[in-house]
Amino acid sequence: MTAPLLEIEDLCVGIGATGIVKNLSLEVHAGEILGLVGASGSGKSMTALAVMQLLPESAAMTGTVRLRGETLTGKTDVQMQSIRGRDVGMVFQEPMSALNPLMRIGDQVAETLRLHRSVSALAARSAAREALDLAGLSGEQGALDRFPYELSGGQRQRVAIAMAVVMSPPLLIADEPTTALDVITQAQVLLLLRELVRARTMGLVLVTHDLAVIAQLADRVAVMHQGEIVEQGATTELLRAPRHAYTAALLAAAALKPKRAVRRAGSSEVLQASGIIREYPRRRRSLWRAAAPLRAVDGVSLSVHAGETVGLVGESGSGKSSLLKVILALERSQGGQVRLLGEEFSNATGANLHRLRRAIQVVFQDPYGSFDPKWTVERLIAEPFFLLNAPPLAAERRRKVAIVLEQVGLSAADAQRLPHEFSGGERQRIAIARALITEPAVIAFDEAVSALDVLLREQILELLAQLADRLKVAYLFVSHDLLVIRAIADRVYVMQGGRIVEEGPTESVFASPRHDYTKALIAATPKLPVN
C-alpha cells in the first residue's frame, strides 16, 4: 500500500471553550473518494477548513495535517496560499457566492492558474478552456465569456469545479457540493466529480449530510457525530451493516420511509386550481414591439381534497413557486381560477379575501428568513390572527399560541423568545405553528424541508404526518426532492416547463412512471443500497 495522500492526526478544533472537532484522525489515498458525513453542526465543515488552514480567526486548532508527507499545520498564510489551489482544490455549497459576479468565467478559471504559475494570458486561457471542457461546459456558446449570472446553479457549480481542478491538484475537497442543486443537476455534478477523480487519480473528500449522496460516490465513509468520528469503513459494508447507532439513524433518515399509510381522499375538494396561467413581463428589446412575456405557468390544473397530502414535484425553474404564489393569491394570474372551499379565491377582495385566507396558510423554505428578527415567537405565530374579525386578546391569544406550540413539539415558554434563539429545525416548527393557528383546511409547503439536514428533515416529516392525521388538514407539498414527496404525499403532480406532465397516486407514479421526465427524475435520485 502506498503512503496516504492526506493524513489528519489528532485534529482538535475549538471556538472558545467549545470543542468543535475532537481527536480526529483520517487518511485519504490517491484515487480514493472519502465521504465525510454527519448532521449540521457535527464539525465536518470545520475539518475541511482545517485541512486548508482556513479556519475562522476565533478558532484554535491542534493536531497535524500532512499532504503527501508534507506537514501543512504551522505553515504561514503566505506559504499556504501557494498550496491552496495548486495542491488542494475546494468546491463549496453555494456556487453563486463562490464566484466573482463581475468577472467572466473563463477569466476566473484562468486567474487561479496565473496566481500559481507565470504563464501567458493565452496559455492560461487555453488551460481554462480545457478545465471548463472537463467540467462539461464546452458545448455552450461562448462559454468562457459568460458571467456567473448568465448560468444556472448547476453550470455555476461546474465553473467552481473547473476552478478547483485547473491546477490538477492531487486532492479535492467538496463541501456539500450538490445540496443547493436539484436532483437532475445533482446527479450530473456527482458523475462529473467521480469521472474527474478516476481520470486523474485524485483524492476527493466529499462532505455532506446525505448518506444517499455518499452511497452514489464514495469508496469509504467516515461518520462524524459531535466532532468525533464514530465509525468509518468501506461504503458498501458500512451502509449494509452500520455498527454505530448514529450511523443507523442517519441511514434510516436518508432512506426516507413513507411516514404514514396512504389515505383515500375525501370526496370534497378544498382547493381547486384550473387552467392557471402566470406570465412575467420581459424587458422589451425593440422600441416598437413589446417583448413576448415569459410564461412560467402554462395552464395548470390541480386539486387538493380534504385531509389529503398532495405533492408537487419538479426541478428549479419548472414554475412550481410561481404556481404556489398564484394559489396563495399573492400574485394575480393571467388566466385560470383558484377556488378555495368551493368559493372563488383568486379574485376575492376585502372581507371575503380575509375570510378565505384563513383556510390556506404556508410554510416557506428558509428557516432564517421566515421570521421578523425583532418579533417574539408569540407575536409571530399570532400574526395570522389579523385575518379574524375579532382577534383573540392577551390571555386568550397566549393560550392559543401555547396550544399550537405544543402541537409542533415546542413548549409554551418558548413564546416569549426571539427567533434567533432557535435552531433551523426548531424554526421550521415555529413556521408550522404559525400556519396552524387559524386552523386552515390546507397548508402549502414551499420546499419546507430542503434547507434541513437528513435527521431534522426526518423529524419534521414525521411531525407533519402526525399533524395531518390528528388535525385532518390537507397539505400541498412543493419540493424538488422526489424522496421527500414519496415519503409524505398521497398523490403527486409532476411539473416541467410550466406544465403538469404526470399525475397520479404516489406509489403508482413512482413504480411505473409514464412520462420521460418523471423517469429521468426518478433515475437521477440518489439511492441507498437495499438491505
Place this chain on the structure above:
Amino acid sequence: MKRMNMDSRSTAFIAGAVITALFVGMALLAQYWTPFDPRVLLIVDKLQAPNAHHWFGTDQLGRDVLSMIMLGAQTSVGVAALSVAIGVFVGVPLGLFAAARRGAIDELVMRGNDLIFAFPALLLAILMTAVFGPGAVNAIIAIGIFNIPVFARVTRAGALQLWTRDYALAARVAGKGPLRISWEHMLPNLVGLLVVQGTIQFSLGVIAEAGLSYVGLSAQPPTPSWGRMLNEAQTLTALAPYLALFPGFAVLLFVLGLNLLGEGLRRRAGRPS
C-alpha cells in the same frame, strides 16, 4: 490581531460618542449659563488674546469667544437636528411608500427626489432668503429639504431588500396590506440603518449651517453662530488669529466626533437584519 482591531474600533466609537455628547451638552448648558453674556459689548475688553479670564479671548467688540462658541453650538445643534427631523419625517415615509407600491408611484417619488438632489442647497437657501428674509428657520427648511431624498433613498433601498424576505410574504398571507407591513415589519428593522444615516446627515447639517451662516443666510445677529464668527474673524486674521481658530476648530471637532459615532454605530449595527 482581531482583538486589537475590535479595541481600536470601539475606541473610535467611544471617542465619537464623547465628543458628540460634549458639544450637545455645551449647547444645552448655554441655554442657562455662559461665562459671559455675549450680547453685552465691552469695547474696552476688545481683542484680548486667550487668558485666564477669557479662556478663548475676546473679539473686536469685546465679546467672550468661549461664550459665543457655546451659544453657536446651540444654533448648530438646533439647525442640524431640526433639519434631520424634517428629512426623517418626510423622507422615511416616502421611501417606505415607494418600496411598498413599486411601479409608477415608486418611479414618481424617486424621480422627484432626483429633482431635489439636482438643485444646489445654497441656491435654494438664497432663494428662500430672497422671499422670506434671512433666519435660522429658513436655514433649517433649506437643509431639511435636502435631507428628504437622502432618507427616502436609504429607506427605499433597505425596505426593498426586506421585501424579498419570506416574513414579508408571510405577513401578506396573514392578510396584511403593504402599508401595514411597512409599518410593522420594515420600519423596526430599518431603525439601525436610519440612526446611522441620521448621524451622518447631522454632521453634514452642522457643516451646511456653518456655510450658510458664513454667507449670512442662517441665524442673524445677535444670535451667535460659528459660520458668522469665522466670517467676522476673516478681516482680523493677522491681528487675532485665535478668533478664526476656535470656531473653525469647533466645526472640525464636532463633525469629526459625529462621523466617528456614525461609523461606530454602522459597525455595531452591521447589515440591516
